[in-house]
Amino acid sequence: MSVSPPQNKIWWNEPVPTSELIWVIIAFVWGLIMFFMMIYWHVYGEQNLSNEAYRITAEDFSAKTEAMVEKYQVREESGYPVVRPPPGDDIYLIARLWQWWPILELEKGQTYRLHLSSMDWLHGFSLQPVNINLQIHPDYEMVVTITPTTSGEFGIVCNEYCGIGHHTMTGRMYVVDNEGT
Amino acid sequence: MATKEQYRICQTTGLRVYKSAENLIKANAVVAIVFLAVGGVFGIMVALTRWKAVHLLPADWFYMALTGHGINLLIVWIIFFEMAVLYFASAVILGSRLATPRWAWGAFALMLAGAVITNIAILQGGSSVMFTSYVPLKADPAFYLGIILFAVGTLIATFVFFGTLVIAKQEKTYEGSVPLVTFGATVAAIIAVFTIATGAIILIPTLLWSMGYISHIDTLMYRTVWWAFGHASQQINVAAHISIWYLIAAVVVGAKPISEKVSRGAFFLYVVFLQLASVHHLLVDPGLSSEFKIFNTSYAMYLAVLGSMIHGLTVPGSIEAAQRAKGYTNGLFEWLRKCPWGNPAFSGMFISLILFGFLGGISGVVMGQEQINLIIHNTIYVPGHFHATVVAGTTLAFMAVTYLLVPLIFQRELIFPGWAKVQPYLFGLGVTGISVFMMGAGTLGVPRRHWDISQADAVLPYDFPGAANLMMGLNGMSALLAGLGGAIFIIVIVGSILFGKRIESSSEEVKAEPAKVVGQYGSAKHPAVPGTLVMVAVFFTVFVLYYYVNWKYLAEVWPIR
Ligand code: HEM
Ligand SMILES: [Cu+2]
Ligand SMILES: [Cu+2]
Numbered sequence: 001m002s003v004s005p006p007q008n009k010i011w012w013n014e015p016v017p018t019s020e021l022i023w024v025i026i027a028f029v030w031g032l033i034m035f036f037m038m039i040y041w042h043v044y045g046e047q048n049l050s051n052e053a054y055r056i057t058a059e060d061f062s063a064k065t066e067a068m069v070e071k072y073q074v075r076e077e078s079g080y081p082v083v084r085p086p087p088g089d090d091i092y093l094i095a096r097l098w099q100w101w102p103i104l105e106l107e108k109g110q111t112y113r114l115h116l117s118s119m120d121w122l123h124g125f126s127l128q129p130v131n132i133n134l135q136i137h138p139d140y141e142m143v144v145t146i147t148p149t150t151s152g153e154f155g156i157v158c159n160e161y162c163g164i165g166h167h168t169m170t171g172r173m174y175v176v177d178n179e180g181t
Numbered sequence: 182m183a184t185k186e187q188y189r190i191c192q193t194t195g196l197r198v199y200k201s202a203e204n205l206i207k208a209n210a211v212v213a214i215v216f217l218a219v220g221g222v223f224g225i226m227v228a229l230t231r232w233k234a235v236h237l238l239p240a241d242w243f244y245m246a247l248t249g250h251g252i253n254l255l256i257v258w259i260i261f262f263e264m265a266v267l268y269f270a271s272a273v274i275l276g277s278r279l280a281t282p283r284w285a286w287g288a289f290a291l292m293l294a295g296a297v298i299t300n301i302a303i304l305q306g307g308s309s310v311m312f313t314s315y316v317p318l319k320a321d322p323a324f325y326l327g328i329i330l331f332a333v334g335t336l337i338a339t340f341v342f343f344g345t346l347v348i349a350k351q352e353k354t355y356e357g358s359v360p361l362v363t364f365g366a367t368v369a370a371i372i373a374v375f376t377i378a379t380g381a382i383i384l385i386p387t388l389l390w391s392m393g394y395i396s397h398i399d400t401l402m403y404r405t406v407w408w409a410f411g412h413a414s415q416q417i418n419v420a421a422h423i424s425i426w427y428l429i430a431a432v433v434v435g436a437k438p439i440s441e442k443v444s445r446g447a448f449f450l451y452v453v454f455l456q457l458a459s460v461h462h463l464l465v466d467p468g469l470s471s472e473f474k475i476f477n478t479s480y481a482m483y484l485a486v487l488g489s490m491i492h493g494l495t496v497p498g499s500i501e502a503a504q505r506a507k508g509y510t511n512g513l514f515e516w517l518r519k520c521p522w523g524n525p526a527f528s529g530m531f532i533s534l535i536l537f538g539f540l541g542g543i544s545g546v547v548m549g550q551e552q553i554n555l556i557i558h559n560t561i562y563v564p565g566h567f568h569a570t571v572v573a574g575t576t577l578a579f580m581a582v583t584y585l586l587v588p589l590i591f592q593r594e595l596i597f598p599g600w601a602k603v604q605p606y607l608f609g610l611g612v613t614g615i616s617v618f619m620m621g622a623g624t625l626g627v628p629r630r631h632w633d634i635s636q637a638d639a640v641l642p643y644d645f646p647g648a649a650n651l652m653m654g655l656n657g658m659s660a661l662l663a664g665l666g667g668a669i670f671i672i673v674i675v676g677s678i679l680f681g682k683r684i685e686s687s688s689e690e691v692k693a694e695p696a697k698v699v700g701q702y703g704s705a706k707h708p709a710v711p712g713t714l715v716m717v718a719v720f721f722t723v724f725v726l727y728y729y730v731n732w733k734y735l736a737e738v739w740p741i742r
Pocket of ligand 2: 096098122123124158159160161162166169
């Protein structure tokens, strides 16, 4: 029994039963498949995290974001600037207690380099209903290249607990259809 | 050093039980169950708050309750109980006296003091930092101090376990290698030492930081080291509850492993590989390369997952073999139908096995894939996953073995056996609910650790789909069911310990019945386990399907690189 010493003192010399052996082999091969699936997706898949990240101070990141806002603000909404940078551009999103700032307006089918950083604590970038989730650190600037493929209004929720106002930390993103303008 | 210590012989199992070990098992198990009750109440309050129609607690209480829930259950309940398991797996199973019972009591006192200190800090309201206590969220220094004391106690208790192994070997209380259950517990203890060392590396600086002696802690460094500790600690749980599956199968149906070599090999894989995988918590963090993430989480072939998948065959396989040897050989599943389903130790163990594998195991591996994590990280899918592992798996297994400890160690009969009988089913059903509904809500993007997903106080609220609120409502109802199951467990066990009929003991040796032993080791006589193979095949099919369904979900998301 499992509560008494092995009956066969040299248990490590026992042959492995066929049924167990088959299962071990299947499970092992499955593990390999799952490992290679991740590599495969890096080559052929379209959803991969970049490895691009830099150390940055909150001031520098905030300055870059404000420069973008200054240049490309198109209107204001609920006290937030709405910014529409040209396709292909670098765009910036600040995470801070407790907002995602500013509101970005992007064009469907265009590609942008999205920079993300936190001004204070850890936050969780959660783009809804697309459901892309990223961990946002202070002092680290994360850069991802995104291509919105659906248009409309999107919510940004914070999904890393960041203090008592965590559930009020929201943001917005618009994706508009390209009218060839 | 000959021992004069008193022992008794258990009349059911023939095990030799020393007084010192018995008292320590009792103390650790009882305190564990008290904290299970405390943490469970917090859990129900949290679930009811996240049920929109109820929205029980105000925001500050919610985050406090959630911190209390995580700390008291994931850390205090589970680890106190594991200490009881370690003493049982060493002293009782090996029929040995315990090494340095005084140190074990010291460990117990430290752990208790630590748990109380941390709880006071939490209840004062200034430490609502969640059990992960990510910097720069700052808790009261007492919060970290309590956890550190608790960890020191745990480390001492673990060394008492190792000491007991040495004594048993020296005093020749058993022959040959240690039994499989003790082997599994040893694996858990080895991982525990690693875990606590890592925990010290991160928590001691954090304590100093909270006291003002250190000015800055890097958030990425914190998360990396914290999870090396936090993830490894989960491997202790897995090793412990799988040992308990083997233990219950042995005691209740007389099962013995089909192959000692395979089962031990599977445990050994945990020691070698499980501690490495901690980066699956950091798959969407900046500053770590994909190569590192992929390698750390899989070490190229998922050998630790392999270990668990092996136990998933060998545990039910050993039960099938034992049942077939008793003559339940009709068809594929007569052996399963004829299992003692009315015995809560057995039903609890089997439900734990099924839910851990199907719900917890599969979801865990899937969301641990680097890219799939993009659509799951920090959503409430994550708590959904780990309630299947740490509640349906570990907690239910610990509950099941408690039904054995009451007669064996506390020497009491169960009061309300009828309640005890339904308890694992109720709790199992409730936990299945919380786990499945949280996972469901998570796929709709619902965040974890969030007081109000309707974001009534936010400037730019986002409307989650109605289905998300429905799921969270169903989660709340399942929480009530699980809570009921938990309450019955606590009432039955505490009631039995206090008021159950005493079982007489004696110090006369009884012969353990070798009749219980099924089959023989060695090549020719390996029992066939067709029913288990069918179950494993179903499991594998579900695994593969669910795995690719998630890749399909991922493929629909905006391109990102
Ligand atoms: C009646 C039983 C239980 C219920 C109803 C319950 C319910 C919940 C709910 C609703 C959450 C919150 C998810 C969120 O808002 O992020 C949660 C979190 C959690 N639960 Fe449970 N739970 C139960 C038992 C347990 C047990 C037994 C354990 C551990 C062994 C456990 C460990 C945790 C942990 C570690 C968290 C995460 C806390 C955090 O995010 O900081 N739960 N639980
Ligand atoms: Cu936040
Ligand atoms: Cu937050």
